[in-house]
Amino acid sequence: MKLLTTLAWRNLWRNKRRTLITISSVLFAVFLAIMFLSMEQGSYERMIDSMVKYSTGYIQIQDVLYDDEPSIDNTMVFDEDIELLLNRYDEEISYYVPRLQNFVLVATENTTRGSMLIGIYPEKEKKLNDMTDDIVEGTYLEPGDDGLLIAEGLANILNAGLGDTLVLLGQGFHGTTAAGLYPITGIVDLKVPEINNNTIYMSLEAAQWFYAADERLTAIIVMPENPKRTNQLAGKISDEIDSEWYNVLTWEEMLEDLLKLMKFDMAGTMVLMIILYIVIAFGLFGTILMMMLERKREFALLFSLGMKRSKLAAICFMESVFITIIGVISGIIVSIPVVAYFYHNPIVLAGDMAEAIGEYGFEPILPFSADPSVFYNQALIVLVLSILIGLYPVYKVFKMRIMDVKS
Amino acid sequence: MKTVIKTTDLTKIYNSSVAPVKAVDKVNLEFGEGEFTAIVGPSGSGKTTFLNLIGGLDKPTEGHVMIDDTDISNMKESKLFDFRLRNIGFVFQSYNLIPVLTAKENVSFIMLLQKESKAKMEKRAVEMLEQVGLSEKVDVRPSKLSGGQQQRVAVARALASKPKFVLADEPTANLDTESAFNLLDIMSRLNKEENITLIFSTHDQRVINRARRVITLVDGAVSKDETFDR
DSSP states (O other), rough: OOOHHHHHHHHHGGGGGHHHHHHHHOOOOHHHHHHHHHHHHHHHHHHHHHHHIIIOOOOEEEEETTTOOOGGGGOOOOOOOHHHHHTTTTTTTEEEEEEEEEEEEOOOOOOEEEEEEEOHHHHHHHHHHHHGGGGEOOOOOOTTTEEEEEHEEEEEEEEOTTOOOOEEEEOOOOGGGEEEEEEEEEEEEOOSHHHHHTTTEEEHHHHHHTOOOOOOEEEEEEEEGGGGGGGHHHHHHHHHHHHHEEEEHOOOHHHHHHHHHHHHHHHHHHHHHHHHHHHHHHHHHHHHHHHHHHHHHHHHHHHTOOOOOHHHHHHHHHHHHHHHHHHHHHHHHHEOOOOOOEEEEEOOHHHHHHHHHHTTOSEEEEEOOOOOHHHHHHHHHHHHHHHHHHHHHHHHHHHHHHHHHHH | OEEEEEEEEEEEEOOOSSSEEEEEEEEEEETTTTTTEEEOTTTTSSSHHHHHHHSSSSSSSSSEEETTEEEEETTHHHHHHHHHHEEEEEOOOOSSSOOSOOOHHHHHHHHHTTTTTHHHHOOOOOOOHHTTOOOGGGTGGGSOOHHHHHHHHHHHHHHTTSEEEEEEESTTTOOOOHHHHHHHHHHHHHHHOOOEEEEEOOOOOOHHHSSSEEEEETTTEEEEEEEOOO
């Protein structure tokens, strides 16, 4: 094996310039592919993270009817059984957050708008999405607070500021009218435009009073210790909870439309990737083909000396894999610092582009993902490609007739 | 003298698109242990084809090649590779060495394929390079050697694994007079010292003058078989 490896390795450097050009093409393609994927995955991660933080959480326990008909009438009571159940999985659950939310009409003197009014436990909610850092004006909510924490986008739409009073009007539990005047005690920047333009927080007690839904919740948000085990944890809770009354949903089920959109968007990137992979494949194939053609008589010599076809095929195969491995590793090494830089300093979009992205409800920034899968997926794809290309010389070596290549 | 190679009605016909070509025509020959034979003849007389057939590089259309008691004419390819590795040494006119290996590695190459121990292999390679006068060039790659030196490395490699016989296809064709004489001196000496059978195909009178047996092929058939006391 050492002999074969030595021969393959030294053969690579017989034509240094050609080998370096091929390695560079692999490097460049891997670098570009990593950049594209990192940017795309980074945007998705950010989007999902924001949606999970501000909206759905990883797992929600709801009333069994709520998902089909999200009405205040289909709320649930956080009873002892559920508490016991959640305590049983204490090691797998980081924390849980109760919420009561419904749509309301919110009005100022001149403007009225439909918005989501969310009743929260301020301290527990802080664990989920530490909004204190994003407070633009005023203060964060306190337990039992009667004031409102309003999203900055909505405040701008309503042209309302700190200390202003908002009129809230909605439907309460079992058809009661929910109405009240509430002062704005804080303004928070919720980052994701779709949420930032439509959200008001108030303390859970105040919300339950407002909706006349004492002790009731629309959902309990459960945050797992390990978000990667969300589905397993949701499955366990679902198996044990009384399914006649409760429904357990994961963020993937709740954000189904967003995930579909991401998959669709990913298809466009994949087309670009395929073009890159084709470029890599042709470059590599050209080199491997040249390396074969110019060494036909050498192959005849090796056959004559008694080297078996399988060994010669292994040498040719290793040559293609070596070029790829060097190219892939170099591509990854070059891309790591670039990805790391943009991971910590996302590209901030401005002007028309920022506006266009904002209209879709997304943050106008291009964050990069530093997830290891961005790197090793490229390595694997290009390696599989090189293995496929490496099979060509293997095939040729097994088909080669000594007398054809000797003369 | 023990017979190493025996051919019986050895025939090779190439099916050219125009008309079949009989490159070797019913050749019956025996080569004894330690012989120094030159196969001569004009271009196209079948010298190289004959060497390819007895070296197991090509299959005969008819007839047989016996090496000791083994018929290699119909041997399976995988067995033939192994047979060549253990029994036959080759020296070609050009493309003789593996360019990415040093002189010592080239000489060790066959022994490496034979899975000899590293110590034995290195000792024998250095010894053979000394015998061909290249002890100073042990770690030099072929591109840094002259044509004559490259052929000497090829001879050292062919003999290093002590094969039953060595086939040399026009080994002096690309060499100047001094290098050719030098190579022939070495091969003659090793032929005598190691008692290895040498079979050359050649046009070169310098080789013919050294050979103790000269076989002339014309149109693939043996036209003359002479022995000399040299």
